Amino acid sequence: MAGIIHSALEQYKCDANDVLIFKLVRDVADLGNNEGFRPEMCHQVFGDQESIFGYKDLCIQMYYTAARLNTYLNITYTGKVSPDKNDGLKPDDVIGALSKEIPPGYYTSIDDFSASVAKDATFKPFGELLHTYTVGKEGRERQFEIYRTDIACPGFRDYHSRLQTFILFFIDAASYIDVDDDRWSFYLVFEKYKHDGSVMYATVGYMTVYSYYAYPSRVRPRISQVLILPPFQKQGHGAHLLQTFYNRCYGDSEILDITVEDPSEDFQRLRDFVDARNCMALKSFKPDKLRKGFDEDMVREARTKLKLNRRQIRRVYEILRMKATDHTNKKEYTQFRLDVKRRLNIPFQKNGRDFEKLQKALAPDELSATLSCMTLPQRHQYLEKAFEDTTEVYSRVIERLNMC
Known part of the structure; x- marks a missing residue:
């Protein structure tokens, strides 16, 4: 029954x-x-x-x-x-x-x-217009605009309270931010179109950025939430949004570098693409330099000109070195593979931020089982799998770079 x-x-x-x-x-x-x-x-x-x-x-x-x-x-x-x-x-x-x-x-x-x-x-976008661009879709050019604003902009608080509801359904572990903290800034994407002869706007997506203090007298902006609504995804809006934010940072001497709060896989891939595309224009990231290995010239130039932090600079270096590597040249590819594996092996050395991250994420017995108790063959197997996973992610970024 x-x-x-x-x-x-x-x-x-x-x-x-x-x-x-x-x-x-x-x-x-x-x-x-x-x-x-x-x-x-x-x-x-x-x-x-x-x-x-x-x-x-x-x-x-x-x-x-x-x-x-x-x-x-x-x-x-x-x-x-x-x-x-x-x-x-x-x-x-x-x-x-x-x-x-x-x-x-x-x-x-x-x-x-x-x-x-x-x-x-009668709707008008909030804040300062920073960038306009067009996207070809379905045989016609569509126009888009990116604005920057803060919570004090008239009408924006109520608008944002409605906009942020989307993150609960499209960003895992999302939470609403404290908009009363004036260190938040907002970047908004709108489509600009005509309807019945009138200029109209439609919400496309947005990004939130929080400005942290960086000792002794600078700031470190951290990208928090980034969302392009599903009807507008895979059209390049995320790259335009991120690059627009970057462009505003480049000329600001108070900004030390740019960080990201717990990036999703999709956003990390977007970030990798934009950062790699920008680094390709730098002298220290030319193919002949990349093949010689990671060096401090790359760190200095990318940090000074692009406000990237060291960890992201190293990641971009690996992506661009992979792109510059002749995969049919056994010696050249082996050198690239060993270079990446040396970085992946850092957690086993029980020092550095990677090991500290593992300490926080794992219980002591889990950490011991993961690292100390691994045999040498197991460690080699782990590193090979990690290398394959890493290069698979990199290959998707390189594929997009090759389409530029």
């Missing part, structure tokens, strides 16, 4: 990632099309299992006006668990869970939301 009841209730259970749909609405007509995008994750709202119980054929609608990001939240379903008929089992409070994360003032009436779409016609 219990099995029958369990089977009957399975129809009321669903994966939150499958039933939540986002939509950026530029025109009321957009409400009637099938365009939209799904979240990459929902565990930060609906728990580790990312499941929702209590509804049959559930659909969660989170719609945003494209410019102001005024929000509409609604759920639909064809059936719902009744506590009276299901031993007191209650459906999950979907709206309650989402309303804790999105700012007050969202719409629950589709008619009211539809009326708000027209307000986007």
Whole structure:
């Protein structure tokens, strides 16, 4: 009997990632099309299992006006668990869970939301225009703009409170920042387009940067959150956004170097591409210099001209040396491989930041098992696997560099 009841209730259970749909609405007509995008994750709202119980054929609608990001939240379903008929089992409070994360003032009436779409016609981007560029897509050129602002800009605080809701669904381990700290700055990407003869804007993505103090009298900006919304991904916007931020830093003598807070694999790959592309123009990173090995000239030039930190400079060096290496030349490729493996072997030397990072990440017995108890063949096997994984990542960056 219990099995029958369990089977009957399975129809009321669903994966939150499958039933939540986002939509950026530029025109009321957009409400009637099938365009939209799904979240990459929902565990930060609906728990580790990312499941929702209590509804049959559930659909969660989170719609945003494209410019102001005024929000509409609604759920639909064809059936719902009744506590009276299901031993007191209650459906999950979907709206309650989402309303804790999105700012007050969202719409629950589709008619009211539809009326708000027209307000986007008067929207103007926040802050200072830093960069304009075009992207060719579907046989036409689309125009984009990047702005820098801070939380004091009129109207931006409310806009940002709506914009940041996306990070819960697209950035793992994301959390909302303390916008009252004036050391935060914001870089925003908008598409600029015409609709019915009027100039309009649509939100594309954004980046947050925090300025840390660097002894004795300088600052160290740290990139925190970076998000390009799914409809605009794989179009080069991330590279434009990062390079625009870099360009603003280059001429600032107070900036020591640029860091990144816990970069995702996707962002690290983007960072590698932009940094490698910039370093290719430096004298110390020319192919003949790269083949001689990593040196302090590279560190000095990349830090002085590009504000890169030493760890990232070393990483870019390896990418560009791999690019400059003739893989059919056994001696040349062996020298490259040994150079990378020497760096990968550093944690085993029980010194440096890599070993310290392992100490923090692993319990003492785990660290001992990982390092001290490894036999020499096991260490060689580990290093070979690490080298293969590293060069696989590098090859994707090099592939993109070759397309420039």
